[in-house]
Amino acid sequence: MAQPTRHEKPKDLRKTLRFLWRYLKNHRAILFLISFLTVVSAGANVYGTYLLKPVVNNYVLPGNIPGLVRILVFMGTVYLAGVAASYGYSQLMVKIAQKIVQEIRNDLFRKVQTLPLAFFDARTHGELMSRFTNDIDTIADALNNSFTVLIQSFITLVGTFLVLILLNSELSVIVLISFLGMFWFLRYSSKKSHAYFSRQQKFMGSLNGFIEEMVEGQKVVKVFNHEEMNFTEFSERNQKLQEAATGALTYSGILVPVVASLSYFNYALCACIGAFFTISGGMDLGSLASYLVYVRQTAMPVNHFSQQMNFIMAALSGAERISEIMESMPETDSGTVTLVHTAISADDRLQESEKGEWAWRKPNADGSVELAPLRGDVRFHDVVFGYDPGHPVLKKINLYAKPGQKIAFVGSTGAGKTTIANLINRFYDVTSGNITYDGINVRDIKKDDLRHSLAVVLQDTHLFTGTIADNIRYGNPNATMDQIVEAAKLANADSFIQRLPDGYDTMLSGDGANLSQGQRQLLAIARAAVSDPPVLILDEATSSVDAHTEKLIETGMDHLMENRTVFVIAHRLSTVRNAKAIIVLENGTILERGSHDELVARKGRYYQLYTGQFELS
């Protein structure tokens, strides 16, 4: 392996440990208590063993039965304390471990919500899912199993070692050296196996990503008879995971016998040298025997520790992958302008209030605040944008939408229509030029507030698990049932909803699998309608709806959006012909702009599109 990467590994490990410590430290007090109880439990065990010798020598041999009863009661008390401590720390540990895992999971989910779209576009869902499932599970397993074992091993080790030194300090040098050897080996191999476990978690992510994509796209898989091909790909990934996991497991599994035989070796060495010692009179036979018993006992904690190795290594790799996401850059948001409700006060000035018209709240540099009513004036100034640098999708776009206007974008597929919508709500940021909203640069508006002021109905409709009413309410959590029904009527969804077995309370699951594409679009429109937005963007929102229904929806939406700005993206000209202004896009530039009649009269590109459509007559 190359030199630089070897230098990086431990640094990564430290970073990962720091990440974990962030969660552990919130529970410092309880973790301390757990450690204490673990020490008590381990101590009771060691002390009990230590008492065995005096019990035999002082009570059993002389036949002191009342003394035996006394000492046994005492031992029983010690043991009971140990059991109680074990009970306490194991219960507490479960509580803490679950709590920490819950916190990590919550934080991860929250973090994911703040990430920019480009992040999601670059990864398969399954790969991301894998961080929520496998990677977090590894941490949970390690917390559940390893934490207390580590403490216990440490305590037992230190305790026995102290006894060893007390018994015979010369011989203990051998024990110490062999311990150092064991720890050096553990350290060395932990670095090695870390690499294996990272590979394992990575391949697991890739396999899960594949499974997820294929199970979701099952319909296409079926239609294309692609099962066999997929299976080949699946088997390849499955095998890669198998190899990586077998490697990781072999490696961590070998640790156990290596450490165990190191301790045998140590045992043999002590026995041999100790025996010579005894022969030369440096030690009596009894001491040698009990010394060797203790030497043998030191092997236990080290063994336990090495058995936890695979849990710990897997958890570290998992934590590393989670912290990777936690450190991803969130969507940038330097906006300060917010959206507020206002009312006209007695002296005819705008004032913030609980309810009322929307307005922008602009804080000035000197701390004063300016309020400007939201009107829905959207302008593009020389906007250039490309998803990849070097491949501009939009080239120097200038356009304006005045409040109350309905602006339509038409143009051939891939002309950049959806991109315009993506820029207005800042899913992506312009490469150069700027976009203003009521005269404010959209970059200066807080993203959440900007998006609150816009409702977007997207080409692909996503429904959530829940009832139909819940799905419509998604646009406005405070909507009453009446408002929901009203919005559904406006979207022409009411009639099909009424026919469903439980009407508005029909449960949708699996992304609304049994609704038709058109019905799903109607629900998405109802969702936008119930949010009652100042500005509405419809991105091919009715592409799967029949023309008649579409017309009815249009009438309803026009009524709802009176005096408000609407952007309509469509290629179906019947959808856009009533727009105030139609913008024809081609290859990222604006070709024409005007009303339907003006554009037809101009006999340009729009006219061509239009007559192309009307070849039926």
Place this chain on the structure above:
Amino acid sequence: MFQRFFVYFHNYRKHLIGSVFCVAMEAVFELIVPLIMAQIIDVGVVNRDKSYILQKSLLMVACALVSLLLGALYARLAAVAGQGFGAELRKAEYRKVQGFSFSNMDHFSTPSLITRLTSDITILQNTVCNGIRPIIRGPVMMVMALAMTVIMSPKLAVIFLIAIPVLAICLFFILRMLRPMYGRMQKALDRVNSIVQENLTAIRTVKSYVKGQSESEKFEEVNGVFRESSERAFRYAVLNMPCFQLVMYATILCILWFGGNFIHTGTMQVGTLTGFLSYVLQILNALMMISNVFLMLSRSMISASRIFEVMDEPQEIVGGTQERMVQRGQIDFDHVCFKYQEAAKEDVLSDICLHIGAGQTVGIIGGTGSAKSSLVQLIPRLYDVTSGSLKIDGHDVKEYPIAHLRDAVGMVLQKNTLFSGTIRENLKWGNVDATEEELNWACHIACVDEFLPRLPDGYETDLGQGGVNVSGGQKQRLCIARALLKRPRVLIFDDSTSAVDTATEAKIRERLAENLKDTTKIFITQRINSIEHADLIVVLKDGKINEAGKHGELLAHNPIYRDIYEFQRKGTTA
């Protein structure tokens, strides 16, 4: 249940047996070492025989080396067997899921199916990998140690006769309480996963409605439920430890008491007592190992039963056994009724009778929710008819092997899915062996060639997750090209040009008519102009055929068709 699992060890039987053997031998060696030690002290030191001591020490080192070898071998074999088992099981389950029809898929939700394919398998696999050692070592150690104690003092060994059943009963109760708890825990986990999955798929909707906060709250609630259920389960599981200690300590005290009394009455030697005590730990430790395996097992049994639910799901759509191929592409619906669920009250499609001649072009038109998509999904048997029959070339679709049927019936779905990978990889789904010419041919017909040169890397352009790097219309055209590469006998377009502009759509239609003369083409559409030249136009209303005929006939007397026509005419001219 265990027997069912052994099938998946098939290729790894040697590894499994080998690892079991290694663990057993390792345990034996572990018991030999103290015996050698005793010899060093009792014989070597007592006789002051240095060479004997050296000899025995070397023997111990040799033992250590052998047990190292055994241990390492075990680690390797167990890893191979455990991971191999997991991989085989995962493969088998994946294969099973691939065979699922859509009604099968509807029984399990997609996220739950994914968990069953991923986490559940991992749990089982870990059980195997971590379980072999204790399940073998435990009993071996216990039996040997028990034998030693019985030899030493049968009277004292009676204590174990009481201690072991007591521990076993405790364990039994813990396990019995645990089983339903683990079940609840896994269900809660399913919900957590499904929220994450839903959130990731719908991230655009979440972001545009600024729902990050409320989604997080929803997640936290479900996550909280999961934490509670897993906390409850694990709290029971860890009772194992104090129970074990209690029994162990009590046993030690009993041995001391009775042993002390036996010595007092002179029926026992002191050495026997100390020797006896050293075995107590070994016996109970072994029990502890075994009980841990049972804990692990009880958790993985939940996963196992979830996997078996998948494996046992009867495959609803099974292909015909005859080597029948679709030759011409003539389709007949004969009184076909269909509903998605047996229990549903209303039929989605009722009494459909329709004859489509080979090579014909057919248009299907109808309002939103009139079951247009449901109708065509029956042709490649994505779903099966509930009653009536559907024939291709005069034979029931059920007689064709599934692969032949679906190869012959190309379908461009309404909800287009592209997969991560390059454009070329996606197109090749249609035909793995497609040549460059064939690719170009399909891309020309689907008008993909209009935007392909503008993409940064042409055919090698990476589409990203679900094809996020191309626009909706581009995606649809890619999907059409993909279907064309199959060169099917029947080609179905389920509203698959809805995001394509009209000029391009007209071009695609023209090229299809030109290049695929013999192919039966079925178009579902919203636009009359897309299908007016069709040989047959079917008007659907509420799952029934309202009328079927040619453009002219329908226009003359079908009120629904005329309505749509008038409406679209008005929409574009008035």
